[in-house]
Amino acid sequence: MRAAIAASERVRGTTSPNPPVGAALLDAAGQLVGVGATRPPGGPHAEVVALAEAGERARGGTAVVTLEPCAHQGRTGPCALALIEAGVAEVVFATADPNPKAAGGAELLRAAGITVRQGLLAQDVERGPLRAWLHYARTGRPHVTWKYAASLDGRVAAADGTSRWISSADSRAQVHLLRRQVDAIVAGRGTVLADDPQLTARAEDGSPAERQPLRVVVGTGDLPPAARVLDDSAPTVHLRTNDPDEVLAELAARGVVDVLLEGGPRLAGGFLKSRRVDRALVYIAPKLLGAGPVALADAGVSTITQALHWSVEEVTMSGPDVRISAVPAEE
Amino acid sequence: MRAAIAASERVRGTTSPNPPVGAALLDAAGQLVGVGATRPPGGPHAEVVALAEAGERARGGTAVVTLEPCAHQGRTGPCALALIEAGVAEVVFATADPNPKAAGGAELLRAAGITVRQGLLAQDVERGPLRAWLHYARTGRPHVTWKYAASLDGRVAAADGTSRWISSADSRAQVHLLRRQVDAIVAGRGTVLADDPQLTARAEDGSPAERQPLRVVVGTGDLPPAARVLDDSAPTVHLRTNDPDEVLAELAARGVVDVLLEGGPRLAGGFLKSRRVDRALVYIAPKLLGAGPVALADAGVSTITQALHWSVEEVTMSGPDVRISAVPAEE
Structure with missing residues (x-):
């Protein structure tokens, strides 16, 4: 086996x-x-x-x-x-x-x-x-892994927006391997405007992997034509909606089963509010920032009793970082 | 042994x-x-x-x-x-x-x-x-453990300030054991005003432990006379300073060797900025909040290259929570 x-x-x-x-x-x-x-x-x-x-x-x-x-x-x-x-x-x-x-x-x-x-x-x-496929076979929806890297105090970037690199080389290599294994990487339009990520799977030396997942930008409003996510290193679709179910239906129609959700905080909040995140993969780097944005916003929780309950599936070390894999708690 | x-x-x-x-x-x-x-x-x-x-x-x-x-x-x-x-x-x-x-x-x-x-x-x-004692013997300063409990997305309370309970009963019991073992618990005046904590070591049923650590409130400005931290369940001192070294010198003079720092974010920031936190003990609960305060503010870091580098000493499960013990990285 x-x-x-x-x-x-x-x-x-x-x-x-x-x-x-x-x-x-x-x-x-x-x-x-x-x-x-x-x-x-x-x-x-x-x-x-x-x-x-x-x-x-x-x-x-x-x-x-x-x-x-x-x-x-x-x-x-x-x-x-x-x-x-x-x-x-x-x-x-x-x-x-x-x-x-x-x-x-x-x-x-x-x-x-x-x-x-x-x-x-x-x-x-x-x-x-x-x-991912078992989830898809049971629900008809692609499986969504929400991945982020944060400091020990929960920041995904410093006060000035810089985040290269919060997590270790080991963790970044893991993420690039994960990108190669999924069908699509999803990011919000806000993240594209703010960080201009390329959203490709790359080797340690920066060279692109042979196979690239579909890049998906979610959000109404146009994208700057020069955005790196629109370059020719991989196919890209721009879905002009903020509704997670519309996003997932569109991706399922394109044969996508395994989705990696990579930010930002409001997009993650929308997916979580709709209960459309199936796994969280959190890299916690032993750094302290004390200022800067956090990973999640607007998840529909205003008081502690409304907190979304998850369950830790696995904790491993990724170089110096702690990697937590968590799934929604059974309700 | x-x-x-x-x-x-x-x-x-x-x-x-x-x-x-x-x-x-x-x-x-x-x-x-x-x-x-x-x-x-x-x-x-x-x-x-x-x-x-x-x-x-x-x-x-x-x-x-x-x-x-x-x-x-x-x-x-x-x-x-x-x-x-x-x-x-x-x-x-x-x-x-x-x-x-x-x-x-x-x-x-x-x-x-x-x-x-x-x-x-x-x-x-x-x-x-x-x-703690070895640290004290080497440096002349009490050993400071900064402890906090946060959600997976790094929040220490929900948007409305409620935080009972972010962490599990197991984690809370561990913290009360820890309080019994230290010489002093330190909290900021802001935390006392906001949360009115009692800062005592208690058993699971809420009854006070036989031995109570010294309660220390740090910050200029008066405390409300009705604050629970001023009740007669344990001795309390109010140190009218925001300088971590003044706090630690005053505590050392009182025979304090082992200090538990329990909030809030700005007090922790001050101690971290002065390199006066010797260990972080972080309970990460598998909950998601998407809004609310975080554990640390104003640590003197404005861009990612200034991040404080720590090192993970131990990761354990505490009931459903992940407990990370970290120490400053050797420089």
């Missing part, structure tokens, strides 16, 4: 609206004989890629897949059928397919006499490579 | 200006035969308390102490001498005494033929029970 997860991580950002699935094939003796991950839309699914590599060695072996093999005929044939035809003896998957059209793969496999086990490393997959 | 540390933890807040030291005595067979901790000023030191419990069983045994046994004659005799007279064969201590008047205990012991080992669990002791 670790090999399958690793394979799926490598294709994150290239498969939407399909899930980035990983598959590994073991022969009857338990040797790894094939690894695959979802190809871009229209291409083969992970199981089929892994089966092609394994060939006849798959017979009597085990397929390990991050997602329940699909049972429906889309642009490609059902993966469950491909596994049956290849003669695998056992299928192990991490998480079930919530999509009613595609689900039923496990039943199909069992009916063919194949041993089916579910749940291996399910949490790793559900919080990791399949997180 | 664990027993010695635990004993010293129990007397924190009762020994200043002496260090809260813990000692454990093992007999020649390695059995625990005595445990002691520093008694209030004028009373016996930890080693003497432990020796009294052990009696003749200390002969040929081992003394385990959190601090190098003292070699000077103060209100009590030198502990090194007491250990020599008791006939212990070995002394193990965590951290050396930085006080030139008291140091030399290790030499004295070695000269008497006793095996001396240093450094066992030194970091636990230096960051734990002896942290």
Whole structure:
């Protein structure tokens, strides 16, 4: 399953609206004989890629897949059928397919006499490579990760607006990796006017990544034609609305499943007020500023009893910074 | 050493200006035969308390102490001498005494033929029970811990000023334990006027702890006579200055070694600007507010390159909250 997860991580950002699935094939003796991950839309699914590599060695072996093999005929044939035809003896998957059209793969496999086990490393997959897609499959809306970096005292920039760099090189590298893995980066028009960010995924040396997410600027009113977000380093759309649901519907229509929300405070406030942030990824740098803007404004909270309740999912160090991943608390 | 540390933890807040030291005595067979901790000023030191419990069983045994046994004659005799007279064969201590008047205990012991080992669990002791006293012994200034609780987006209260409760019951219980362990709690006059806090150490049911730290209000201008901080639940002093060094000198003169700074933002800013905060203890609650005051103001930073650089010492969970302990970065 670790090999399958690793394979799926490598294709994150290239498969939407399909899930980035990983598959590994073991022969009857338990040797790894094939690894695959979802190809871009229209291409083969992970199981089929892994089966092609394994060939006849798959017979009597085990397929390990991050997602329940699909049972429906889309642009490609059902993966469950491909596994049956290849003669695998056992299928192990991490998480079930919530999509009613595609689900039923496990039943199909069992009916063919194949041993089916579910749940291996399910949490790793559900919080990791399949997180956004599972959310999308359940709700029809793209998954929104709100990311920001702040000082220990909660400032996202100093009094004069400077913020390069609040967070460490490690944290910035993580964010650029995250940008490569998402389908779209969303920022408010105010942030574009104030900071003129390029919103691209770059390597440590500043060179652009091979794959760039869609850049999305949200807000009524025009953008300056010279804004860096309008350069030709990546596609950009400007959505002239402040309604998070309109933004998400428009992005879903463009095949976007995984969204990174990168500011500013009022845009984040609008998304939070509408309960349209699914995860917060906060980098807290051990610096103190004592003045300057904070990450969030106008979230519809005026007294402490109205506070939005979240829950910490994971705390890790990112170089010298503390990285907190949080999700809305179940209500 | 664990027993010695635990004993010293129990007397924190009762020994200043002496260090809260813990000692454990093992007999020649390695059995625990005595445990002691520093008694209030004028009373016996930890080693003497432990020796009294052990009696003749200390002969040929081992003394385990959190601090190098003292070699000077103060209100009590030198502990090194007491250990020599008791006939212990070995002394193990965590951290050396930085006080030139008291140091030399290790030499004295070695000269008497006793095996001396240093450094066992030194970091636990230096960051734990002896942290404040070691700072005081080195600098002559009380140790200042700046503590605050904020939402994930950095607010210490909601837009209307309400803050009960941002942090969890676990975190609040930790803070009341901390208040019991320090010598003084310092708050600004502005906080007293705005929030009317009582600044006492209380149990979960609201009942006051047996021992209360000195309450210190900092700032020129009078206090309302009905302020809760002036009630008779604990002693209170009002220091009519905004200069952190004047505050700390006045507190040192009163035998205060360990200070908890509890707000507000401008007082914290003044202490930070003067480099008079030695540790920040931040409780980050997984709540979002989007409006309301933040923890720190006027720290003398106007652009990002002037940011105060700190370093994260420890991150732990406190119930649902993230607790970050940070210290100024070495310069």
